[in-house]
Amino acid sequence: MELDEKPAASATEQRRDYHHGDLRRALLKAADAELTDKGVEGFSLRGVAKRADVSHAAPAHHFGNTEGLLTALAAEGFRRFIAKQEEREADAQNDPVSRHVASGLGYVDFALSNPALFNLMFTSERTDRDEDELCNAAAAAFDKLVSQTKDIVGRDPREDISAMTDVVAAWAMVHGLASLMNSGRIAVLQDMPIDQRDRVLADIISRSIADRATDAI
Amino acid sequence: MELDEKPAASATEQRRDYHHGDLRRALLKAADAELTDKGVEGFSLRGVAKRADVSHAAPAHHFGNTEGLLTALAAEGFRRFIAKQEEREADAQNDPVSRHVASGLGYVDFALSNPALFNLMFTSERTDRDEDELCNAAAAAFDKLVSQTKDIVGRDPREDISAMTDVVAAWAMVHGLASLMNSGRIAVLQDMPIDQRDRVLADIISRSIADRATDAI
DNA sequence: GCTCCCATCTTTTCAATGTCAAGATAAAAG
DNA sequence: CTTTTATCTTGACATTGAAAAGATGGGAGC
Numbered sequence: 001m002e003l004d005e006k007p008a009a010s011a012t013e014q015r016r017d018y019h020h021g022d023l024r025r026a027l028l029k030a031a032d033a034e035l036t037d038k039g040v041e042g043f044s045l046r047g048v049a050k051r052a053d054v055s056h057a058a059p060a061h062h063f064g065n066t067e068g069l070l071t072a073l074a075a076e077g078f079r080r081f082i083a084k085q086e087e088r089e090a091d092a093q094n095d096p097v098s099r100h101v102a103s104g105l106g107y108v109d110f111a112l113s114n115p116a117l118f119n120l121m122f123t124s125e126r127t128d129r130d131e132d133e134l135c136n137a138a139a140a141a142f143d144k145l146v147s148q149t150k151d152i153v154g155r156d157p158r159e160d161i162s163a164m165t166d167v168v169a170a171w172a173m174v175h176g177l178a179s180l181m182n183s184g185r186i187a188v189l190q191d192m193p194i195d196q197r198d199r200v201l202a203d204i205i206s207r208s209i210a211d212r213a214t215d216a217i
Numbered sequence: 218m219e220l221d222e223k224p225a226a227s228a229t230e231q232r233r234d235y236h237h238g239d240l241r242r243a244l245l246k247a248a249d250a251e252l253t254d255k256g257v258e259g260f261s262l263r264g265v266a267k268r269a270d271v272s273h274a275a276p277a278h279h280f281g282n283t284e285g286l287l288t289a290l291a292a293e294g295f296r297r298f299i300a301k302q303e304e305r306e307a308d309a310q311n312d313p314v315s316r317h318v319a320s321g322l323g324y325v326d327f328a329l330s331n332p333a334l335f336n337l338m339f340t341s342e343r344t345d346r347d348e349d350e351l352c353n354a355a356a357a358a359f360d361k362l363v364s365q366t367k368d369i370v371g372r373d374p375r376e377d378i379s380a381m382t383d384v385v386a387a388w389a390m391v392h393g394l395a396s397l398m399n400s401g402r403i404a405v406l407q408d409m410p411i412d413q414r415d416r417v418l419a420d421i422i423s424r425s426i427a428d429r430a431t432d433a434i
Numbered sequence: 435g436c437t438c439c440c441a442t443c444t445t446t447t448c449a450a451t452g453t454c455a456a457g458a459t460a461a462a463a464g
Numbered sequence: 465c466t467t468t469t470a471t472c473t474t475g476a477c478a479t480t481g482a483a484a485a486g487a488t489g490g491g492a493g494c
Contacts, residue, residue, distance in 0.1 A: 020472080039342045041258060046451060055473045060453065062471090123340050123400055125256045164405050168394075169421045171403075173386070176393025183340055186388075188381050204386045208424055240442080263480065272444045277482065279442090436494085444487070451480075458473070464466080 024062050026052050031059070031073050032117070039116045040124045045069065070120060071128045077117045078137035082144060084110040096151035097210050103148060104174040104205040105198055111178035118182055122175070145171055153212050166212050173208035177201060241279050243269050248276070248290050249334070256333045257341045262286065287337060288345045294334045295354035299361060301327040313368035314427050320365060321391040321422040322415055328395035335399055339392070362388055370429050383429050390425035394418060 020026065030051035035043055045066050046056045063069035085106035092102030111118040120127060127134065146157050149167045157163040180186050189197050247268035252260055262283050266273045280286035302323035309319035328335040337344060344351065363374050366384045374380040397403050406414050 023471080041342050044451065045453090056451090057453080057474080058472060061473095066452070119340055122402075123336055123396070125258050161405075165417055165421065168397075168403055168405065168417075169390070169424055172393030172397055172421065173390050173425065174393070175397055176389030176391070177385075179340065179396055180385075180389055180392055185339075186385055188378075188385065200382055200385075204382065204389065204425075207386055208390065208421075261480065262482090273480090274445080274482085275443060278444095283481070437492105438494105439490105439492080441490085442488080444485100446485080447483085449480100449482090451478100453478090454476085456473100456475080459471080461468105461470080463468070 020054070023052070023054065023058065027054075027059050027062055027069070028072060028076065031069055032076075035070075035073065035116045035120065036114075040070075040120050040126065043070070043126075067126055067128055070124070070126050071131050071134050073117070074121045074124075074127050075131075075134040075137045077114070077121045078134070078141050080114075080117075081107075081110050081121070082137075082141050085144070096148065097206065100148045100152060100170065100209065101202045101205050103144070104170075104177075105201060107174045108178045108181060108201060111182045115182050118178065122179070149209065152209060166209055170205075170209040174205055177204065240269070240271065240275065244271075244276050244279055244286070245289060245293065248286055249293075252287075252290065252333045252337065253331075257287075257337050257343065260287065260343075284343055284345055287341070287343050288348050288351050290334070291338045291341075291344050292348075292351040292354045294331070294338045295351070295358050297331075298324075298327050298338070299354075299358050302361070313365065314423065317365045317369060317387065317426065318419045318422050320361070321387075321394075322418060324391045325395045325398060325418060328399045332399050335395065339396070366426065369426060383426055387422075387426040391422055394421065 027048060031043075031048045033051055034047045038044070038047065043066070045059045048059050048069070049056045052058070059069055060066075063072060085103040088102040088106035088109065089099050092098045121138075129135070129138075146167055149163060149170055150156050153163050153166050155163040157167045177186075181189060184190065189200065192200070244265060248260075248265045250268055251264045255261070255264065260283070262276045263273045265276050265286070269275070276286055277283075280289060302320040305319040305323035305326065306316050309315045338355075346352070346355075363384055366380060366387060367373050370380050370383050372380040374384045394403075398406060401407065406417065409417070
């Protein structure tokens with residue numbers, strides 16, 4: 001399949017011999033590609049092994065089993081997920097609502113550019129949600145939402161049930177948009193130029209929470 | 218597993234011999250049970266065959282392959298999905314907003330009482346979305362939402378882009394709630410008594426669209 | 435009533451997959 | 465230099481989806 005079967009450990013590349021050097025990372029990269037190509041339900045450990053050009057049992061050695069590998073992948077997904085939101089926030093105006101809307105656009109961005117990973121993170125059952133790394137990464141994403149909401153409504157959702165309701169509303173709206181668009185169910189938005197689409201999305205996202213800001217006064 | 222291995226074709230039951238009578242329906246029922254037990258990603262054709270007490274290749278004969286069976290199951294799911302919403306609407310006050318909120322509560326109800334089926338219908342890739350029966354059933358659910366929105370905002374979303382935006386907002390909100398609750402991600406709502414939970418959900422659902430009603434005046 | 439056709443269901447077979455156990459290899463420790 | 469240990473491979477087995485060929489019996493036509 002490859003042209004040069006043995007690149008003989010080029011200076012920059014990891015050695016390709018028996019001991020790989022950083023196979024764990026290479027496997028994660030291969031798993032990401034496999035997931036993107038085949039989707040959660042078509043994902044296979046042996047497919048990952050082929051992509052990384054190692055034996056079929058190598059992935060299981062590093063991650064225990066399929067669930068272990070997918071769990072690690074999902075955790076990395078949540079970190080990229082947060083990064084994508086922050087990326088959008090950086091371009092936004094510096095008020096709480098604008099930041100939240102930008103963050104939501106990042107949420108949707110991530111879903112659309114990583115459809116399979118998004119499904120793995122939020123709806124797949126092939127993941128161990130109690131695993132520490134995944135737990136922490138997912139919690140970090142949630143905490144981000146909570147503190148953004150706090151900045152908008154002026155009360156801490158962790159102490160105020162009404163503010164927590166705002167968190168749920170904001171999350172549900174953005175997540176619903178991302179999910180439905182991800183599965184290609186909103187034709188109107190798909191057929192729009194991106195900047196127009198983002199304006200519509202921003203309008204919708206703000207409905208869930210923007211008017212709650214007045215409550216804080 | 219079963220007590221009586223051969224009920225010998227009781228009068229009301231289908232015959233259990235070579236020619237089953239209505240194996241297709243029996244397989245769908247078995248598939249529903251398999252899906253509920255194992256989830257989309259643990260679903261197996263052979264598991265369905267065992268439940269229906271037929272040979273392992275019987276399901277494929279009736280539905281072509283796994284995708285075919287899951288597609289038929291998803292179509293039936295959408296019909297039950299609509300029924301659940303209508304069930305809730307029947308108990309609601311007879312104004313457009315109340316009907317929509319009730320419908321949304323039915324949406325969430327369905328997701329929570331059929332978690333695996335809900336995932337199959339909305340996010341699984343093991344389904345043929347171009348298949349006629351599934352297409353029609355899913356379209357019927359969408360049409361329901363569209364006409365409900367029309368009743369609220371007073372304009373036809375199929376002709377008015379702003380009204381279609383309202384459709385998207387309403388759908389995203391409800392779908393987000395259902396998805397997130399379905400995957401156990403909203404602890405606050407999980408730990409609530411159901412009637413209180415429904416009040417919170419109703420509040421959130423109405424945020425997406427209720428205030429648009431004034432636009433229609 | 436009889437024969438033949440054919441839809442229905444079973445049996446057989448094969449490739450792909452996840453996982454486990456045992457072996458091989460090389461890096462590191464002593 | 466020897467021993468230990470982590471890393472990776474090989475081989476094996478059960479499960480699964482799917483295809484192909486065979487068995488069964490209902491029903492059409494006569």
